[in-house]
Amino acid sequence: MEHSMSLLNFIDIGLSGAIMLILVGFVGGMVSGFIGSGGAFVLTPAMMTLGAPGIVAVASNSCHKFPKAIVGVVKRHKYGQVDVKLGLVMATFAEAGVLFGKHVMTGVRNSFGAVGTDLYVSAIFILTMAIVGGFMLKDYRKLKAMGDEAQKAQEITKLARWVQSVRIPGTMFYSRGAQAEISFLFVIPLGFFTGFLSSAIAVGGLAGVPGMIYVLGVPAIMASATEMIIAVATGLGATFLYGLEGAVDIRLAMLILLGSLFGIQIGAIGTTYVKDYQIKFTMAVIMLTVLFSRFFYIPGYLVSVGVMEPLPEATARLLKWVGDGVLYLALVLGAYTVLSALFKGMKEHRERQSVIARETAD
């Protein structure tokens, strides 16, 4: 392959850009804290919307993600939601996935330039979110239709039951989350794919969380908390590897972090007030909206890599405008879903406490 240099632009950040990044980070943080570390699926496209090339958005998002995940995992460990052993096993294999994913990304950049990574990141995004978002929505409907008792007694998936029943000597370890012994051989593909997605779109949680739920039989709240251990490892790995390529924009990462650390704690506290199905609903709604926003950018990227004839200027502007609009709608929806779940949960909790207090007094 012919060797070629590629221009890697870091965006200019003025005051309005900085405020925008902090706000985007705040919403992304709330969603992250609420559903695990997957809130970055709002942040990567948001950075790209603000003008960062795909590879810079992924690299900078990884850099903001790993320290945030440390804060998140410490918090949620206190709530007893983290399966440390499973997290460490998954993280080990996820690092291999990060290496592979970074190799693919730099290959795309070397062949098609930074705009090639825009297209690559968007394509993986749309594909991943369509699958995971659709799956989550289906699951949410099923869970909501059940009563509280039915949910408690809800059995794990057939696949997870089978995985938990397989005994392969020398490969078994006990998972506190799944409350069963699992062979680490099943964890290898899950971890690898989580790591690959981490380095492709900076959102490994989209594979890791559902993987732990449906394949290993870990409850949703524990899966999202455990995924944060993996996010620490993959985020640090991706930051280092992409940093060597000169793609980590620390200004971008830290402005997002400024907002998201305020948000993540609201999200994490919110999880203690809500049911599993509400988390699934949040995930599905935001995911599908962000996915929808990405479609409007694809024609522009295709033109830039020379696959499509240039669009009339007015059409190109309109497409970007609609894409930006839908993305901002996703951010508002995310903030609304988390905050309304939190306030509703806190109100119900207060009411229950006051009833208990009255009954005790009587």
Added chain:
Amino acid sequence: MASSQAAVVKTLIWGGIATTLFGFLFYYADEFVRLAQTTGDSCMVQEGKKTVYYSNATPELCTAKGGTFAEGSWWFVLAPIAMAFALSYAHGLFTGLFWDTLGLKPRK
């Protein structure tokens, strides 16, 4: 009362540390950008008042582009990582204390 005052003071101290770190990062923002983009072999090209960086550079390609070649120093990658660690620690502590002070707590 005394303990709540102590919590406010602690919150303010960590808030001050986080603000100082953010100030440091943005005061030296151009330097951080230069470090990031010269971690790998790069080519600096002056475009008007702005310097743009090409990655994946070789001295020959850079000369052809009319730029200055810079051999990468891998350890520059430690700058953003160290900054991310320091800021997330200080800012993470600050935001935790901030919400606690405001009374937003998890359900027991």
